[in-house]
Amino acid sequence: MIQIDDQDILRLIRKPETKNRGFRILIEQYQRRIYQVIRRMVLIHEDADDLTQNTFIKAYRHLDKFREDSGLYTWIYRIAVNETLSFLEKKKKRFFFSVDDHQEKLESYIDQPGSLDGNEIEKKLAKALLTLPEKQRLVFHLKYQEEMTYEQMAEVTGTSIGALKASYHHAVKKIEESLKSE
Structure with a gap:
């Protein structure tokens, strides 16, 4: 697909x-990337869709x-992150999930055949990510999987660079501990 400049899209x-x-x-230009961001946070295809x-x-x-x-993608990304975090919070409240119950349900989803593409290492990482608070999971995703700079992350999340660095550091430590205990 041919990439079209944000300014040209805005003119249209x-x-x-x-x-x-x-x-x-x-939509054609950004839908796939936005879906992937959301899917990594909620795991379930229907919810991500x-x-x-x-x-x-x-x-x-x-x-x-x-x-x-900011760029159009950054703006839409920010909307997607806010929508997803709100959705996750509402879902926990609506179904009276404790954090542990919610994590257990998502882990069982990861173990279902065909739920995630990839190998055992990816499944272990996905489970380790579930142990993180949502904000740390988001920061880890933005830095590690989306390869965003802290400046880009600050723009998307509205969080200071220092706080993002701390969240990422804590997330990495928790993931390392989780993977070592496996």
Whole structure:
């Protein structure tokens, strides 16, 4: 697929006669990456699919508020992260999950055949990630899997660079401990 510049997408979106085409291009360009981000956080395909759709609906409704002080992907990514964290929090409250019950349910999902692509090491890492608080899991994902800089992470999460570095450090230590105990 040909990558289209954010400015070109925004020009299309801002004209009433090309708004829908511009938004369709925006979705085609970023949907897969946004889905992957969400899927790593929620694990379950159906939830990730719904959250991806909600993310783009929210982006569509609020495009007029996009200030262009960040890239479109960063802005949509921030929406996706906020939607996902809200979803996870609501899910815990709605089903009265204790943290341990929720983790146990997700671990059993990881063990189901076909739930995740990959080998045993990836499954162990996925389980180790479940032991982290959501914020640390997000920071680890952004740094390790998305290869974002701390500056990019600060822009996406609205968190200071120092706090992000501390969260990442704690996440790595917890993951190491979890993998060693396996």
